[in-house]
Amino acid sequence: MERMPVWADVVLIPLISLLLAAGLSALVILAIGESPVAAFQLMVDGALMRSAGWGYTLYYATNFMFTGLAVSVAFHARMFNIGGEGQAMLGGLGVALACLYIPWPHWSLAILGSAFGAALFGAAWALIPAWLQAKRGSHIVITTIMFNFIAAALLNYVLVNVLRPVGAMDPATAKFPEPTHLPTFRDMFSTAETILFRGAPANVSFFLALAACVLVWLLIWRTKLGYEIRAQGFSESGARYAGISPSRIIVISMLISGGLAGMMAVNSTQGEAERLILNMTEGAGFIGIAVALMGRNHPFGVFLAALLFGFLYQGGAELALWTNIPRELIVVIQALVILFTGALDNMVRMPLERIFLALRRKEA
Amino acid sequence: MTVMTRILGAAAALALSAGASLAEPALIFDLGGKFDKSFNEAAYNGAKRWAEETGSTFREIELQSEAQREQALRRFAEAGANPVIMTGFAFGNVLSEVAPDYPDTKFAIIDMVVDQPNVRSVVFNEHEGSFLVGMMAAMASKSGTVGFIGGMDIPLIRKFACGYVQGVKAANPDAKVIQNMTGTTPAAWNDPVKGSELTKAQISQGADVVYAAAGGTGVGVLQTAADENILSIGVDSNQNYMHPGKVLTSMLKRVDNAVYDAMTAGPDMETGFNVMGIANGGISFAMDENNASLVSDKMLAVTYKAALDIATGAVSVHDYMSDNTCPVE
Known part of the structure; x- marks a missing residue:
C-alpha cells in the first residue's frame, strides 16, 4: 500500500482529529446552554495569556512529557506499557525516600538524587512485567495494568502505616526539608519589579523533561541500542535473525520506559506538593498513552502533544473556576480529545489515505 | 468580520462577568465533590440558603486535581472574591502558604486550624x-x-x-x-x-x-x-x-451554619479561631417526627x-x- 506524505501523517491527521474533537466539545457546551466561543476564549485566556496560566500549563505538560516518553520508548519495541501510572507512583516513593532520608545540601544535588531514585523505583516496577513478558510470555498489557493496582495498594500501605507523621490526617509524608525544594519558574524568571508565574507550580524539572526528550531522541535514532529496539519493534523474527536477543530488548526497553514514567514524580512530588501524597499521579500515566499516540512516538511530537494536554488541563480548571460547566463535562471535553487523537486515529487516517491515493493516481 | 466581532463580543461579555464577580464569596469543595450526601453537601446547602435569602450569588468550584487547591485559592482571591471558604482539612497546608499573599482577602477553612491573621478557622466540638x-x-x-x-x-x-x-x-x-x-x-x-x-x-x-x-x-x-x-x-x-x-x-454538625455565617459576614468576617459547639448551636442532635416515638x-x-x-x-x-x-x- 502506498503511503501518505510525512507532513500529512504528522501534522494533518492530528489537526483534523483535534478539530473534530473541538467541534463535538462545542456541541456538548451548547447542549448545556453555555457559549462555546466564550468557553474557548476563557480556556485560552486562562492557560496561555497569563504567566501564571503558562506556569500551570507547563507544569501539567512536564508530567505528560515524562509519561508520554515512557510509553513511546516501550512502543518502539512494540511493547504497550500501560503501567505508567503505577511506575510513576513507585517513582514518587523513590523521590520521597531520597528527599526525606538523605540530607541534601542544595537542590541541584537533590534533584539528581531524587531523579535517580524515581527512575530506579519506576524501572524496578517495570522489571517484573518485562521479565514475565520476556521469559514467560505473559502479555505486557495485562501485567502492567495489574501492576498499577498493586502499586496503588502498596503506596497506600506505605503512606498510611510507615511514612505518615504521627497525628496527621492526610495519608501523606511529612513536608520535604527546605534544601530539597526545587526553584519554581517564579524564582527563576521574576525580577524585582515584575513577578512572573506567581503561585504556579511549574519548576525546574520542566528542563529535566526537555533533556529527557533530547536523550530519548538520541537513544532511539542515534545509538546501537535504539536501532535494536526499533528492529525488534518492526519484526521480532528479523531482529532475532540479525542476532538481537528479543528478551534482552524487551527488558531493557521496559526498564527505560519505567524509569521515565517514574521521573514524573520529580515534578509532581518534589516540585509541586513537596511531600508525597496519595493521588500524586492524577491520571498522568494514562494521559501519557494519548500523548505518545498523538505525538507519533517521536520525542518532539510528545513535547507538542504534552503542551496541548497541559493546555486542556489548565483550561479545564479555568472553566471550572469561572463558568457553570460542571466538572464531569470538563472531563468529557478532555476525554473527547483523547478519544479522537488516540483511539480513533484510523477514522481520520483511512479516508485521508484514500484521498491521497486518488490524487496520486490522477497525477500518474 | 462578523466572526471577529462575535469573538470580541464574547471577550467583552467575559470581562464584564469577571468584573461583576467582585466581592462575591467563593466556596471551594474538596475532591469528594459537591453532592456527597454529607460534609461538602452540607456546606453547599449553607451557601444555597444564603444565596436564596439575600438574592446574591457566589462562586464555587469542585476540585479535579491536587494542584488545583492552590490555584483555586489564588484565582478566587485575585478576582476579588471575599471571603473564600473551603471545606476540609486537606486545604490546611496550602492555605497557610497562600493566605499571607492576599492580606486583604478573608479566608475561612472548616475542620482545620490555620494560624494566619486573615483566616477564620472553624472547628467543631x-x-x-x-x-x-x-x-x-x-x-x-x-x-x-x-x-x-x-x-x-x-x-x-x-x-x-x-x-x-x-x-x-x-x-x-x-x-x-x-x-x-x-x-x-x-x-x-x-x-x-x-x-x-x-x-x-x-x-x-x-x-x-x-x-x-x-x-x-x-x-x-x-x-x-x-x-x-x-x-x-x-x-x-x-x-x-x-x-x-x-x-x-x-x-x-452544622457545617451549613458555618458557611452561612461566613457568607453573611462577607468581607468584614471576623477571623481567628472559631469553635462551633453545643453552646453556640454548632453541634446538636436531631429530634423530629421520625424519631419521636424512639426517644x-x-x-x-x-x-x-x-x-x-x-x-x-x-x-x-x-x-x-x-x-x-x-x-x-
Missing part, C-alpha cells in the same frame, strides 16, 4: 455531640452493647469515637462499646458495602444501637441497621428521615440536662485531638 448521642444510645440499648463505625481512621474520627464512648459510659458505666473503622484511605468515606458488613459483624457481637461517623459509608450502616431491626445514629446532617422509626437520632421523655430530659451541663462548662468531654489519647475504651 464533635466530641460533645458524640457524647450526647452516646448517652442516648446507652439508654436506648437493651443488650447493654452499642457499636461505633468510623470512616477513615484519622484523629478526627477517633475524636467522634472517644466522645461517644464517654457518653455511653456516663449513662451506663457497664455498657460495652464495639468500635470499627472502615479503612485507612479516603475511599473509606464512600464504602456503604463495607459499612453494612461491619454493622452485621457488630450485631452478631450483641450491639443493638450503632453510630455511624463515616460519610457516605454511613448510608450502608443505617440501611443494614434498619433491615436487621436495630437502631442506628446518623451524623453531620439530619439523617432521621432515611429510615423513619429506625434511626434513633443524628449528631448534627422517651426521660431520655430526652437526661440528654438535655447533659447538653446544658456541657454548654455551661459543668461537664467537660475529653477531646481526643488535644492529646491523641482517650481516657475510656
